Amino acid sequence: MSDQVVMHPQLNPPNFEHSLSDSDSEGNNEGPNATGAPVVPITDNEQDGEGPHTVRVARPVPPIDYGPQPPLVNIKELMNLAFRPAALNTRVTCHISRNRDGLDKIYPQYQLSIEHLLTGDIQHVMTARKKRKSQTSYYTISGVVHDSPESAGRLVELGKVRSNFLGTTFVIYSHGKNPMKKEVDSKQNDLPVREEMGAVLYDPNILGFKGPRKMTILMHTLTRDGKRPEFRPTSESETLLSKYREGGSRDLLVLHNKSPQWNEETQSFVLNFSGRVTQASVKNFQIVHDNDLDYIVMQFGRVGPDLFTMDYKYPICLFQAFAIALTSFDAKLACE
Template sequence: MKEIVKVPQVSGKLTFPISLKQPGPRGSLIQCYIKRIHGSQIYHLYLGLNQASNEDGKFLLAAKRFRRPTCTDYVISLNTDDVSKGSSTYIGKLRSNFLGTKFTVYDAQPTNPGRLLNSKQANPRRIPAGNYPIAHISYELNVLGSRGPRRMQCTMDGIPASAMGPGGTAPTQTELLHSNVESFPSIPSFRSKSTRSESFPSDELLVLKNKAPRWHEQLQCWCLNFNGRVTVASVKNFQLVASPENESVILQFGKVGKDVFTMDYQYPISAFQAFAICLSSFDTKLACE
């Protein structure tokens, strides 16, 4: 069956759980939405156009926020009932710095397990689950104040910038690790460049930046065109592009209700990566507001 079903990049569909870790389709956005469970620290990601129907769309991922003295963790799981790092369905996490202005996305398994194997480790299944940094997100001081969206930048440690060019490819995981993950190596939220992904030099990594808003004279506010997918103005709303020259939106996130937000993404990032980036927008950022 796995040999017959194509990856999301080709099929444009999310099928097996591993497809949540694989790049989305080229040239079209997969439409999802996030529900913030009111009165809790839990967030659910669903596949679907919006929350208008009486029934939820297809459940994809769950995240739970854990506040620490010096940081905040968002643990991401395939299971709504067990969102913890000790769960066999744990697939990664997002960690913030104290101010909530810098974040690191960690994957429970390496994007390119073959690159981490030595001659004695020939089977990727034997790689212990842990915390492998795959993206770094930073928010800059908002010079526009509350009138404009936050300025953000995402450095995708596991994706080369060449992935956006003709014939370029993004790393694609082929299977999920299911092992006992009761203990994890303790990794600070930010480390030196030498400890980042060894797959690609830092100057060759894909960097996503928020699309610059345009001033709307009639509304007297800064606006972005979400093509009807966002209905409520919020400082949390954003669109990410690979470069100012290429305005094709890789990820967009925006508010449509009190606790409901749309999340649309495409190649070269995955649903897991997109969800983690969007979770960073929920965190309090007093230095950016």
């Protein structure tokens, strides 16, 4: 089974516009091909009696590519880049390189860089390492800050990704203490409670009989003004996984990977990555919302033996996108 890349006609990536109701959005779309479709429900305090707001899509406006910026010189700049959702109508293009040399073959290191497609400029902004001596897959993610002229870049811990034993469920956290266990390290106790940033679920698929991987991505919805609220659960019942499994998904953003189509000519499952992915791999995926399968929230795929591209757009942030990509690298005992 292969996720070979093929090209077929597709609409240009859409432009997001905020609207307060379905009728308002439909009336504001311009052009003969413009259509509106709800993408992300945004929570509201509902004190004014209005229903939940939605973000809607107006086409055909291509997104602006976000290019590398000046080196990050302080932690505030790093946090803004890492945790702020992508701007509306903006695509952030990145690549991830995997280092498996020497002792890192079993526990590789991943470097995330933002790249500008027109100029070829790149900016290394994050590094992830697979933790040794862990019973489950465990990645720590750090950001790069150039706050000293003598330093090539200082690493600041941003968060982690951790899986269950089978590698079918991953949870994404910011850097902080776990309120559900007693920390041995006294330094951890001085940190704020970690923020839950998302979860990724892979459908069990023994020996691959059900076809390509199927992913479900869980996140909290954004606020009415497009900001990402902080959620720091202190009990198991407050977590994203518990809410989703109990059917309480009203305040959750639920995304899925786009199902590839079977190609008779190549005898493989294929997706259109518009040239950004060039090699077949079970790791390749595109993330969409069920209400608009043409709007690619995120895509990830192989372009070399240890080189991958990763692009993302609103409503996710760079840290979330990198964490989701890391879950794809791992071997999954029950998924293939």
